[in-house]
Amino acid sequence: MQFIITNDPTKRAAKGEIFRVHVHAARVTHARARQIQMRNYQAQKKVAVLSEDKETNAGKEPMPDPINALSEHRRDPFNILSKRLSPIEQYLFDHYITVVLPYVKAHGRRVTHEARSDLPFMDTPWVRLAVVDADMMQALLFTSCRHLAGELDPCRNTNSLLANYMQMGAEYKLSCVRSVRQSISKNMITDAMLTLILVLALDEIRLQDYATAQKHVSGFAKAVELFGGPKAINLRAMLGLIMESLRACQCQVLIAQTTAAME
Template identity: 30%
Template sequence: MPAGRKDPFMSFVRPFKPIEHFLLDYYVTVVVPFLRCQEDISIYQDSMTKRWVPFALREGGLLDAVFLLACRHMYLSHHNSQQQQQFVQLACQYKLSCTKSLRDAISNEVVFSDATVGTTLMLAYDELVASDISMYKNHIKAAVRMVNLNGGPQTLGLDGFMEHLISNLCAKHKLYDQT
């Protein structure tokens, strides 16, 4: 394709930086299996790759949350201080971007979008990976509150997968029933 044309098959919310192609691949191949809850791994991975990831690619805050989780996992799994520092810096950038996106959405939305709820869930996962259980619980409670203000779990999209994620995250630390 000529340099001036856009790829018609690129349906991402924004163009990727070179590192982001790697981070997306890492998220799908390493982080997704790591994050699974109590369900069958094949069902979970199928839902994540066929529903969640394509959804995240179209939503700015959620995409940044995916990159945040990949960076967080890379930081924790690398023992090379130069690589760790690179992923810490990237994680901070993505967390700030994700938090700003979430703050803007919360202040502008009357009905919380699936992307807003999903971004909140991804921030909860990030806190869980970072071992900040208090913030993890706050994010889950916020996501549950958004869902309840929207009319309940039946209002969530992705063929019930988001409802499933919230349910698993609530059960993981025996928070409370989201209904």
């Protein structure tokens, strides 16, 4: 609130009053000029920051927000999947269906160590199995994490995303290992369990940990025996695909063990 001193226009104002009026007018004018100057400075600063951000982010591939990237019809609207997926898991599942699976189909079933050995053989039949089996869904999400982590460029400030995908992948992998152990302890040998073992073996091959991969293949052979032998299940598709990966890595010991499991 401001108080303005006024005088009777018929009377002559005192010198002191005129001085106070002039001081007040100068103060108001200076304050207004200062406000305009601050507004201009803040506007210029904002433009400079936006320009700097634009230059910094130039050339970066935008990573979609898993929470908002998917439309409703891509988020299991009828709740038919084997497990209820969180928003990030919905994104991982969609990534497998829309990116990983088309890549596998486009490049055939051949998998080499140098080119996408982190992509297991989980094509359409395995996706169908993941829809009805929660353990297979864990394997699918694990594979999607591996693929996303492999696609990130460390030179583009994606270290936090890489760490997140690696952490989630490790958790899904441990979940797969626990599921296999529980199935073996209960003597419950299923197609899903056998597939999990192969997924784990392929991941160790990708990491060049052939000793651990050999243990997985040995466990796979024993599980096949418990299941009733190779004739009791359709091993041709499963083992044929893992054999291609083993040959690409020149793992002679694993090739021999896998071949023995097929006989």
